[in-house]
Amino acid sequence: MTMTDRAENTLLILPGLVLLVLAFFVPIAQMLVLSVAGENGPTLAHFQRFLSDPYYLNVLWRTVRLSAIITLICALIGFPLAYIMAHVSARARLWLVIMVILPLMTSVVVRTFGWMVLLSRSGLIPEVLRDMGLVGRNFSLMQTETAIVVGMVQVLLPFMTLSILGVVTRIDRRLEEAARTMGCGFLQTLRTVVLPLSAPGIVAGSLLVFTLSASSFVTPNLLGGSRIQVLAASIYRSVTQTLDWPFAAAQAVILFVGILVLLMPYARLSGRTNG
Template identity: 60%
Template sequence: MDRYPQSVALIAPGVAIMIAAFAVPVAMMLSMGIHGDQGFTFEYILAFVTDPFYLGIGWRTVKLALIISVVCVLVGVPLAYVMARGSRRLRTFLLICVTLPLMTSVVVRTFGWMVILGRNGLIADMLFDLGLVRRNFSLMQTETAIVIGMVQVVLPFMVLTVLGVMQRLDPRLEEAARVMGCTFVGSLRRVVLPGAMPGIVSGFLLVFSLSASYFVTPMLLGGARLPTVAASIYEAATKTLEWNFAAAQSLILLCGLLLLLFTYSLAARKANG
């Protein structure tokens, strides 16, 4: 009990700085989305949800985030399993390969993808040599480019989340399933995947939240033709100077992600009794 006041005294400066430098400015910014010249209003939120153009942007954001999350699950879960069940040397090597891109700026990595995916880039030249596309082929400013770039950015979060869960699964459970007649695929389906499902769902939600709110990579790879909600917020805040509308879009995006996380939390609590 004597340590409680000391603990409060130690964390108080950090909490105060976070509140003053982060929580208060964010709350003030979000409040602009429901306040206008006449006071409290839903005018800016209604302007977003009733305009087909902005609804299309919202749907594109959700669709791309879902596709990116599914691709990360399909790639990240097998990779996490190999890392969890492989040798220590293999696990270390793969862990370095997964985490090393996190040490490089996202902008730098995105510019690299612009070179690879652009006209006369590596992929375009390879497909042209195979006779599959014409010379002026480019993947830039397409949803495919956004998915490829974003998967490379957020895949480490999926792999590391699932890896932490898989490492806690007892390998003897798989051995017992194999002894009882399960094939390798059957043991994965009946033992590994159910045990790793909390990590998979958590990784999916983390990747979905990051993908839906990411700005730099979708903006550079998709361009002005394929705006997302984050890009629309940037346009409203910096070009048209519609700060209230930008705040309203931020509020809609935040509430949507919080609703998703709250639903998962409720479902997980009910499943765990």
């Protein structure tokens, strides 16, 4: 590569690098500086406050636990759906993809308000459960962890499904036919052939769903209310109600580092596998 080619390549990537620095690295750096800001200089008091308070540790644990549950449910629904989409005709697959993507065309706020109507005490779902005699008169799913999980699964399921679909469609059909010829049943073929080959898509989708779920604010806040706090809602409250920006930044750093720790092993494994 000549010096001219290198200069041209540098000029081509320069706008993207500048945008990345301004939109990502500068805000992250400001957040890191603010998280250790104190009256008498840098301090770790904000992190110590978070890690020593059972309330905030419970908020962190709830965020991780709900994100893991949401990710698991999305994987259990997304894998069969992606497998079906990969094995139908091209026309049927197109319509299924449109149906999966269509909710993304609607605002998350609008969809969450729809779930608030369905899950409230007078909503359709509690009404049906009451008519079936499964719950009491005052039963409501609003302001519960179940409501958060239901709403977040509906919001994030397309990301999991499309991530798995991109891998499943590249699996050679002859491998499944060979497994069936060797005596494997349908479920055994899925377990021994399709599922291992789909692992990269499942892992990628799981990471995407987990990170989006852990950092989500609107849906957990509207469906969970003030009783059930997640970390993003706690950060928002520290900024808007108590005006404790350094403590909010410390919480954001903890969330950011936690997600980064989750992503690094996958990035290394993906780099070794795909170069």
